[in-house]
Amino acid sequence: MPRWEPHAKERLETAALDLYATRGYDRTTIGDVAAHVGVTSRTYFRYFPDKREVLFGGENKLRDRIARSLQDAPADMPPLTATLHAMSTCEDLYHLRKHEHLRRRDAVISTSSELQEREARKLASIAAVVAGGLVERGSDPDSAQLVADLALATFKQAYRLWMDDPATPYAVLLYRATAQARDVLTAQTGSAATQ
Amino acid sequence: MPRWEPHAKERLETAALDLYATRGYDRTTIGDVAAHVGVTSRTYFRYFPDKREVLFGGENKLRDRIARSLQDAPADMPPLTATLHAMSTCEDLYHLRKHEHLRRRDAVISTSSELQEREARKLASIAAVVAGGLVERGSDPDSAQLVADLALATFKQAYRLWMDDPATPYAVLLYRATAQARDVLTAQTGSAATQ
Numbered sequence: 389m390p391r392w393e394p395h396a397k398e399r400l401e402t403a404a405l406d407l408y409a410t411r412g413y414d415r416t417t418i419g420d421v422a423a424h425v426g427v428t429s430r431t432y433f434r435y436f437p438d439k440r441e442v443l444f445g446g447e448n449k450l451r452d453r454i455a456r457s458l459q460d461a462p463a464d465m466p467p468l469t470a471t472l473h474a475m476s477t478c479e480d481l482y483h484l485r486k487h488e489h490l491r492r493r494d495a496v497i498s499t500s501s502e503l504q505e506r507e508a509r510k511l512a513s514i515a516a517v518v519a520g521g522l523v524e525r526g527s528d529p530d531s532a533q534l535v536a537d538l539a540l541a542t543f544k545q546a547y548r549l550w551m552d553d554p555a556t557p558y559a560v561l562l563y564r565a566t567a568q569a570r571d572v573l574t575a576q577t578g579s580a581a582t583q
Numbered sequence: 584m585p586r587w588e589p590h591a592k593e594r595l596e597t598a599a600l601d602l603y604a605t606r607g608y609d610r611t612t613i614g615d616v617a618a619h620v621g622v623t624s625r626t627y628f629r630y631f632p633d634k635r636e637v638l639f640g641g642e643n644k645l646r647d648r649i650a651r652s653l654q655d656a657p658a659d660m661p662p663l664t665a666t667l668h669a670m671s672t673c674e675d676l677y678h679l680r681k682h683e684h685l686r687r688r689d690a691v692i693s694t695s696s697e698l699q700e701r702e703a704r705k706l707a708s709i710a711a712v713v714a715g716g717l718v719e720r721g722s723d724p725d726s727a728q729l730v731a732d733l734a735l736a737t738f739k740q741a742y743r744l745w746m747d748d749p750a751t752p753y754a755v756l757l758y759r760a761t762a763q764a765r766d767v768l769t770a771q772t773g774s775a776a777t778q
Contacts, residue, residue, distance in 0.1 A: 435778075445678075461698070466770070466771040467767075467771065468767050468768065468771035469771050472753075491754070501704075504585070504704070505700055505701070505703070505704040506700070508700070508703040508704045508706070508707040509696075509699070509700040509703045509704075511698070511703070511707075512703040512706075518747050530740065530743045530744070530747075531763070531767075533743065534736060534739075534740045534743075534760070534763060534764060534767065535767055535771075537732075537735070537736035537739060537740070538733065538736050538764060538767055539733070539767060540736075541729060541732035541736055543735050544728070544729075544732060545725065545728070545729045545732070548725045548728065548729075549725070552725075565729070566768075568726070569729060569730060569733060569768055570768040570769060572662075572663050572729065572730055572733055573663065573733060573761075573764055573765040573768050573769075574765060574769060575661070576661040576662065576663035576730075
């Protein structure tokens with residue numbers, strides 16, 4: 389008989405990460421994860437369609453937040469600036485208290501090509517949403533995609549900086565990562581770039 | 584009884600693209616693809632592990648080519664320059680005669696989230712190989728990944744330019760895409776970028 393499970397979703401996410409990290413992703417079943425928090429597999433499937441998605445529960449939140457902030461950005465902000473601005477509003481998702489959880493999540497993902505593939509899709513879907521938002525703001529589709537990809541490269545770099553420096557606000561690291569990206573492109577490319 | 588099938592791999596690739604484009608990816612089976620070129624499913628599996636991989640036969644070639652060219656690039660070339668140089672040696676993979684095939688491949692990929700996920704992994708694996716090659720050339724891992732991601736954003740933009748302009752050599756378009764990426768990052772970011 390189904391019953392209400394307080395915070396079942398969050399508890400399943402934590403249990404999955406614990407088990408995937410200690411036992412291994414391939415050697416853990418959905419039944420193991422459910423049993424670990426005292427629920428049935430059926431309860432698990434109420435929240436997640438498969439074994440993988442339990443690690444990607446935050447994807448929609450991140451993507452929707454970026455999409456909405458991009459819509460709300462002043463119309464005269466240039467595309468990349470508006471995108472970085474939108475990404476910096478996700479700062480609380482990269483708060484110090486999330487650091488250990490995300491560090492462990494990264495470690496688990498690095499053990500499985502299936503999870504790496506899913507992570508690559510997550511990032512591609514964020515870039516797609518950004519590109520779509522920029523087209524709505526008036527960019528042509530090709531440059532919207534270029535700006536989205538450049539912003540994503542910067543976002544990923546900010547994430548790596550944050551992994552080494554979790555106490556610094558994400559917006560500051562995003563700013564620093566943007567400066568690094570600009571330096572790479574201005575210092576290392578010129579007329580000789582593709583000779 | 585297995586027998587030698589001349590150009591079976593290439594014929595299977597062409598047949599799969601034809602069937603996926605006309606009948607739909609979901610509505611085509613491996614048996615259909617094999618039958619279309621007069622071979623058995625067993626022959627199909629000699630070349631491709633599943634239904635999806637038949638569209639990704641060129642991935643290893645592209646990745647290995649970029650990796651090798653990056654190794655061969657002069658040691659004093661800066662990381663991004665060396666990466667773009669390596670990417671420009673793949674020019675023949677983006678020759679005018681490949682254009683229609685790749686345009687149809689893109690159209691098929693856009694119809695299936697499974698294929699989009701696989702394409703995202705392909706691009707991520709190219710970035711990973713580039714980042715690894717840059718670390719071997721002396722970059723620290725974080726900036727190697729940033730350079731790899733920026734180069735990939737540029738490579739994808741060059742590909743879009745080539746889709747609209749297939750007669751122009753890929754190296755030229757890569758150069759143009761790099762200039763566009765540099766313009767985006769220099770014109771649109773400054774002290775106000777993440778305010």
